[in-house]
Amino acid sequence: MTERTDLTDPRESPALEAVGLGRRYRRGWALRDCTFRLPAGRICALVGPNGAGKTTLLSLTAGLSEPSTGTVRLGGHPARSAEARRHTAFLSQEKALYPRFRVSDTLRIGRELNPTWHQETAERIVAAGDIPMDARVGTLSGGQRTRVAFALALGKRPRLLLLDEPMADLDPLVRRQMMDTLMAEAAQHGATVVMSSHLVSELDGVCDFLVLIGGGKVRLAGDVAELIGAHRTVSAPDAQAHRLAGLPGQLTVDTRSAGGRTTALIRPQGPLPADAEPVLPSLEELLLAHLRTDDVPPLITSAARPGAHHEVMV
Amino acid sequence: MSGALISNRPSARTSWRPRLRGLTWLVWRQNRLAFWIGLGVAAVVAVYAIVRHQEMTTAIAQGHLDACRGTTVPAGDCSHKLNSFTQTYQFPMRRPLQAMLALPLVFGIFLGGPQLAQEWESGTYRTVCAQSVTRTRWFAAKLLVPVALTVLISGTIAAAMTWWWQPAGSLLGAWFPWWQWYPYDGIGPVVVGLSVLSLLIGVTAGLILRRTVLAMGATVVLGAGALYLLESVRGQLLPTTLATVQRTTGSAAPSNAWVLHEGLVGATGRRVPDLVGCYAADDYPKCLAQHGRTGRWAEFHPASHLWPLQWAETGLCLLLAAGLAGLCFWWIRRRPS
Numbered sequence: 001m002t003e004r005t006d007l008t009d010p011r012e013s014p015a016l017e018a019v020g021l022g023r024r025y026r027r028g029w030a031l032r033d034c035t036f037r038l039p040a041g042r043i044c045a046l047v048g049p050n051g052a053g054k055t056t057l058l059s060l061t062a063g064l065s066e067p068s069t070g071t072v073r074l075g076g077h078p079a080r081s082a083e084a085r086r087h088t089a090f091l092s093q094e095k096a097l098y099p100r101f102r103v104s105d106t107l108r109i110g111r112e113l114n115p116t117w118h119q120e121t122a123e124r125i126v127a128a129g130d131i132p133m134d135a136r137v138g139t140l141s142g143g144q145r146t147r148v149a150f151a152l153a154l155g156k157r158p159r160l161l162l163l164d165e166p167m168a169d170l171d172p173l174v175r176r177q178m179m180d181t182l183m184a185e186a187a188q189h190g191a192t193v194v195m196s197s198h199l200v201s202e203l204d205g206v207c208d209f210l211v212l213i214g215g216g217k218v219r220l221a222g223d224v225a226e227l228i229g230a231h232r233t234v235s236a237p238d239a240q241a242h243r244l245a246g247l248p249g250q251l252t253v254d255t256r257s258a259g260g261r262t263t264a265l266i267r268p269q270g271p272l273p274a275d276a277e278p279v280l281p282s283l284e285e286l287l288l289a290h291l292r293t294d295d296v297p298p299l300i301t302s303a304a305r306p307g308a309h310h311e312v313m314v
Numbered sequence: 315m316s317g318a319l320i321s322n323r324p325s326a327r328t329s330w331r332p333r334l335r336g337l338t339w340l341v342w343r344q345n346r347l348a349f350w351i352g353l354g355v356a357a358v359v360a361v362y363a364i365v366r367h368q369e370m371t372t373a374i375a376q377g378h379l380d381a382c383r384g385t386t387v388p389a390g391d392c393s394h395k396l397n398s399f400t401q402t403y404q405f406p407m408r409r410p411l412q413a414m415l416a417l418p419l420v421f422g423i424f425l426g427g428p429q430l431a432q433e434w435e436s437g438t439y440r441t442v443c444a445q446s447v448t449r450t451r452w453f454a455a456k457l458l459v460p461v462a463l464t465v466l467i468s469g470t471i472a473a474a475m476t477w478w479w480q481p482a483g484s485l486l487g488a489w490f491p492w493w494q495w496y497p498y499d500g501i502g503p504v505v506v507g508l509s510v511l512s513l514l515i516g517v518t519a520g521l522i523l524r525r526t527v528l529a530m531g532a533t534v535v536l537g538a539g540a541l542y543l544l545e546s547v548r549g550q551l552l553p554t555t556l557a558t559v560q561r562t563t564g565s566a567a568p569s570n571a572w573v574l575h576e577g578l579v580g581a582t583g584r585r586v587p588d589l590v591g592c593y594a595a596d597d598y599p600k601c602l603a604q605h606g607r608t609g610r611w612a613e614f615h616p617a618s619h620l621w622p623l624q625w626a627e628t629g630l631c632l633l634l635a636a637g638l639a640g641l642c643f644w645w646i647r648r649r650p651s
Contacts, residue, residue, distance in 0.1 A: 064443055082446070090444035096437035098344065105343060112336045113445035152441070 013076030015192035020070030089158035099138030122155030222301025414500030426516020472505035493572035507631030560609035
């Protein structure tokens with residue numbers, strides 16, 4: 001095997017690597033100087049408030065739009081190359097399908113346009129939703145349509161699956177089913193998944209990697225456990241809240257008061273006072289604290305830093 | 315052997331049936347309803363035209379109308395015969411020939427306008443471009459398949475209308491001038507040229523405006539404008555014939571010619587201005603002669619220019635259509651999202 005084929009092996013190159021990625025529209029920058037790296041095989045949550053640039057980032061990654069600055073590489077290949085296109089599936093927010101097509105026609109789109117298509121995978125996903133193959137897409141319910149769109153994306157057997165708000169219009173039961181299907185397919189084929197969401201709760205326990213963007217920039221990126229490990233919550237009665245605000249030498253991300261107690265999320269920079277009772281935050285606490293503030297320095301762990309070609313665990 | 319037969323290929327069809335693949339299949343699948351409707355209409359028109367053509371040739375043979383062919387001022391029997399032929403056979407083809415002017419717009423509005431606008435409006439282009447095909451190739455298919463359908467359908471209808479018109483046109487000559495907007499816009503290759511141009515106007519409008527209804531409306535306006543402009547440059551597409559005839563009372567141009575300009579000449583053959591004073595004279599030609607206007611000149615297209623003019627205009631339409639296609643490709647590369 002030559003060195004070149006080694007480089008194209010998805011396990012050697014990161015599934016996704018963005019360097020200085022930016023996109024400017026007429027209104028201004030939708031995404032700016034976005035730099036991070038996603039190792040292969042991870043389930044990555046892409047979190048941010050509405051308008052933060054999540055859709056722009058996914059669009060650039062899927063090759064649907066061209067960056068104004070920077071590059072994005074998928075498994076070592078430029079985003080708009082044939083190789084990247086072949087191994088990447090993208091499910092857009094609107095999950096637009098042709099309403100006059102039958103379900104079988106919709107799956108045939110995948111079959112006709114993708115050399116890696118796997119019909120049985122797609123048919124299994126459709127069948128699990130009790131959707132008849134000869135039903136017209138326009139007559140299906142929103143949840144059923146989403147399922148067909150999932151079948152079209154997963155039938156491609158992608159190495160990288162990009163999902164933009166995939167569960168937004170599903171009821172909780174179907175949401176759980178689709179998430180299970182998604183995880184099973186991803187695990188079976190070692191696919192990497194990037195899933196944008198503003199529903200923090202649906203990501204917990206599913207994602208092992210996190211990219212948080214806000215104001216068009218990357219604010220947090222890295223392994224979920226590592227990111228949580230880099231933070232602590234400390235709390236005190238409201239009367240002693242001033243103690244939390246000014247913890248010497250610590251970086252306070254956010255403080256909030258509820259039920260007579262003030263809680264602060266901090267990024268410890270050194271030993272904490274013994275009476276601060278620090279605990280590890282939950283993913284939700286970590287995300288909410290960072291979503292509420294935008295003046296904290298970004299935290300990008302070594303696994304998410306481009307250029308580091310081997311994962312270094314801290 | 316049985317193992318080979320039970321293949322897990324998703325669909326093993328019999329080999330005689332042509333099978334579309336890839337993007338061609340997708341775009342065909344999107345447009346097949348329009349195609350079957352168009353082909354159905356074309357088939358009806360074709361059958362009707364064949365029947366009418368047959369009726370006319372029978373009537374011409376039975377009424378011995380061939381003897382009247384080419385008579386510029388039919389008199390007596392011929393006048394009566396041609397009059398009754400016109401009423402029976404030429405009147406019913408007027409409205410269809412006039413309606414043919416709208417045919418190109420139909421392709422532009424219903425096939426061209428929504429072709430891309432609908433994809434952008436509903437976001438389905440994202441779904442297609444997320445497959446393993448490039449945007450440029452998808453766009454090429456979105457362009458070429460409708461162009462092929464347009465050429466096939468408009469070509470069939472144009473051939474049928476030409477077949478229907480031909481016996482009447484050649485018999486009646488100057489009584490049914492070839493160069494008037496009907497039949498000219500309703501027969502021959504120019505129908506296909508105008509249809510393809512109109513289709514491209516629709517596609518381009520859809521690509522730039524990204525709204526189906528807007529694109530359809532813009533196609534009506536721009537398509538009608540293009541028809542008007544082509545109509546006004548038509549006479550200049552081929553070199554005209556120039557003739558000067560002395561001592562004539564009629565035109566210097568032959569019968570059934572498309573006269574673009576004409577006027578009077580003096581004895582030397584030099585063009586001289588018209589003499590308004592003679593309009594009121596009892597003997598107009600004599601009045602002109604007295605003032606030294608001895609002949610006439612004319613700049614015209616003879617009847618033999620019908621098909622060369624049609625092909626020239628078709629070529630111009632296809633050139634303009636190719637220009638619009640180039641604009642679309644440039645636009646889609648420059649503004650990818």
